[in-house]
Amino acid sequence: MFRRYINHLCVILFISLCSSPLFSQPYLVSLNEEQTVQLGNLIWKNEGQQKLAHLTTWNENEDFPSLGIGHFIWYPTVDKGPFKEQFPQLLTFMNENGVELPTWLTQTSTAPWSSREAFYEAFDGPQLTELRQFLSEQLALQTRFIILRLEKAIPIILDNSTALEQLVIKQQLTQLSTPEGIFTLLDYVNFKGEGINLSERYQGHGWGLKQVLLAMPINYENPLRSFGFAADEVLTRRVKNAPRDELRWLKGWRVRVHAYQNIKVTR
Template identity: 40%
Template sequence: MKAKAVMALAAIASVGLSACSPSSQAIRSNAGAVPHTSATESPRNTFAMNNPAAQNASHYSSQNISRPLPSAGGGMPELSQVELQVIGDQIFKNEGGGNVSNLVHWNDGEDFASMGIGHFTWYPAGRHARFGSTFPELLSYMQARGVQVPAWLPREGAPWNSKGELMQAKHTPQVQELQNFLYQTRLLQVQFIVDRTRRAMPKLVKNSPDQLRPHVVGNLNAVANTPGGWYALIDYTNFKGEGLSRSGGYNGQNWGLLQVLEEMRPSRPGEQALHEFADAAMRVLERRVRNSPPANNERRWLAGWSSRVNTYRRLLV
C-alpha cells in the first residue's frame, strides 16, 4: 500500500472523533495528535492462495465483491479489491494455512467451531460465548448485502457440539457446501473484518483512561499512517478482538487491540511503529498466557502467535 493510500485510509479512524482536514489524517484527542511523517514504500509481499479442491462453479461464485461497498462513513475511501485480496489472503494464511478444508474447522482445546478465512467463532446453541460469536454476525452482514447463505445453516448456533462431531460431518454435502460458500465469499469476509475494525477506532480512544488517551491516539496514528499498518490493525482485531472490555480476559486483563496500543512504546509513523506494535502484541499475548489457567496450556500457542505477529513487521500491500 502506498503511503498516500495509507494516509487516506487512516482518516477513517477519525470518523466520530473529530473533523479531519484534507492535509491531516491523524486521529485526534483532547491532547492533540502525533503529526504525520512521510514513509517510504517497501517491497510488496504477496501470498498466492492455493485452491486444492479446484472449487466448481456454483451460485456462490458471483458473490465476491464486484463493486465497492458503501463507504464506512464520512466519504472516506474504501480499500481496493487488490488490497482486500492481499490482506484477506494473508489472514487466511494466518488462520487456516491457506487450506480450503480449514474454512470449516474446530481447533484443539476450544469449545467453538471456527469458520471462514478469519476463523470466525461459532458456538453451539446454548453454550456460553465467552469470546463472542462472530460467525452469526458475518452471516447477518452478508445477508444485509444481498448474499444468499446456505439454507440449512441454523441460526441458534453451530450444529456440532465438539470437534469430533464436526470431523464426522466434514465430508457431508452440507459441510462441503458451506466450505465452498466460504471460499467463494472470502473478499466479503475481508470487508467484514475491515468494517469491524473501522467501527472500533472511535471506541478505542473513548475506552482509554484519560491519562492514557494521548498515548493510545499517538500510537494508533503511528501504525495507521505507516504503509502496512492497516493490515496489522485489521488482522489483530480479527485475531484477538478490540479489547474494549476492562473486565474481560484473565485476572481482569484483556488482550485486544486496545491493550496492544496501550502497551506500545510511544511511536511515530514509520517502520519502527510496526516493530513496536508487534513487540507490544507479543508482550500482551505472553501476559495472557501467564494469567491463563494452567490447565489450558495456552503456552503451546505462543510460537504460532509469534509467527503471525511477525507478519505485522513488513509491508503487505
Template identity: 40%
Template sequence: MIKQWLCIALCSVSIAAADINIPPAALNEIAGKIYRNETGGKRENLVVWNNGENFPSLGIGHFIWYKYNEPERFEESFPALVTFYKTKNIELPWILRMYRYAPWKTQAEFLNAKHNDPAFKDLENFLYNTQAVQIEFIAERLNASLPKILAATSQKKRVKENFNRLLNTPSGLYALIDYINFKGEGINQNERYQGQGWGLLQVLETMDPNVAQKDLMQSFRTAAKTVMSNRVKNAPKERNEERWLAGWHNRIDTYQ
C-alpha cells in the same frame, strides 16, 4: 487463483468510514495474508474445531460460532458475519439458513459432519467463494473499532496516536486489520485473564509512545508479543495456552 478471484471481487467494493478509507487493492492483499494466516492456504481449514475449544471457528477470520447455551467467554463473531451476508442479499447455504447456533454439540460430532455431511461441504465451499465479503466485514469492524477502543482506555491520546500512525502505513494497516480479527478489540470484559485483556487496545497501550516512524512496526510486534505472553501467563493452567504461543508469535512476525 485465490488472489485473482479476490481482486476481481474487491475491485468493485468500496470500504469507507468517517476516518478510514481502504483502497480495494490494499484490502485484496490483506485478505490473502489473513487467509494464509488462518488456514495455511488450505480450504479444509476454513471450518475447524480446534482441540481445547468448545466451539467451531469459520471463515478466513476463523469467526467463533457458539452452540446453544455455550457460555460466551470469547466474542462470538460469526452470527454478525451471517447478518452481513444478508445485507448483501447473498444466498446462504442450507446450514446457515437453518441454524442460528452452531449445530454440532461436540468436536466429535463436528468431525463426523466434516467428513460425511454434504451440507458441511457446501458450507465450506460457500466460505471459500465469499472471501471478499468476509474481508469487507473485517475491514468494517476496524472502521467501527476506534471510538469503542478510546471509550475503554484512560490513555486516549497515546492509543489514538498509535492507531493513526499505524493506519497511515501499508504494513500498519495490515497489522491493525489482522490483529483485531485475530484477538479482538480488547474491550470485552469477558475476554480477560486475571483482569488483563489481549486485544488491540492492550497492544496500542503497550507500544512505545515515542518510537520513531521507522521503528513503528517493530514497536507493534514487540507490544503484541508481550500482550500474548502475558495472556499465556495469566491463563488457567488447564487451558495449556503455552502450546499456541509460538504460532501466535509467528503470526505477529508477519507484521513487517
C-alpha cells in the same frame, strides 16, 4: 511547578488531539480493490494457511468451531462462552449484501455440531462441504466484514479508555496510518479482538488491540516492529495468566505478530 507544567502540557495535547480528524470523524479504512484482496489473503494465510479445509475448523480444548478466513467463532449452544461470537454477524452481513445463504444456515441460530468429535465426524458430509465451498466464494465479503469490525472497534476502544489512554492510542494510530499499519491493525483485531470485553481477560488482563497499542513505547523508529514486540508482550502475559495451558500456541502467535514488520502492501 514541574508537575503543574506537565499537567498543563497534557491538557494542551489532549485538546489538540481531540480536535484532530481522528477524534472528530469516524475511523474509516480506505483500501482499493487490489489491497482488499491482498488483505483477505493475508488473513486467510495467518488463520488457515489459505487451505480450503481450514475454512471449517474446531481447535482442541475449545468449545466452538472457527469458520471462514477469519476463523469466526460460532457457539453450538444458546449460552455463549467468554469469547466474542462473530460468525452469525458475518451471515447477517452477507445477507444484507444480497448473498443467498445455504438453506440450513438460515434455519439454525447455533452451530449444529454439539462437540468437536461430532464436527469432525461430519467434516466430509454435505453441510460442511457446502459451507467450505460457500465461504471460499465469499472471500471479498469476509474481508469487508473484518474491515468494518476495525472501523467500529476504534471508536469503541476510545470510548472505553481514560483520557490519558486516548492520548496514547491516538498517537499510536497516527503512526500506524500507513497501508502496512492498517493491515496490521486489521489482522490483529480479527486475531485477538478489541480488548474491551471484560470476559476476555485472564486475571484482569486483556490481550486485544487496545492492550497492544497501550503497550507500545511512545518513541520508536519502526511502528510495525514496535507493534509486534508489544503484541508479543501482551500475548506472553496472556499465556502466563491463562487458567489452562496455552503455551503450545505462543510460538505461532509470536511468528504471526513479528511478521507484521515484513508486510508490503501493493500501491
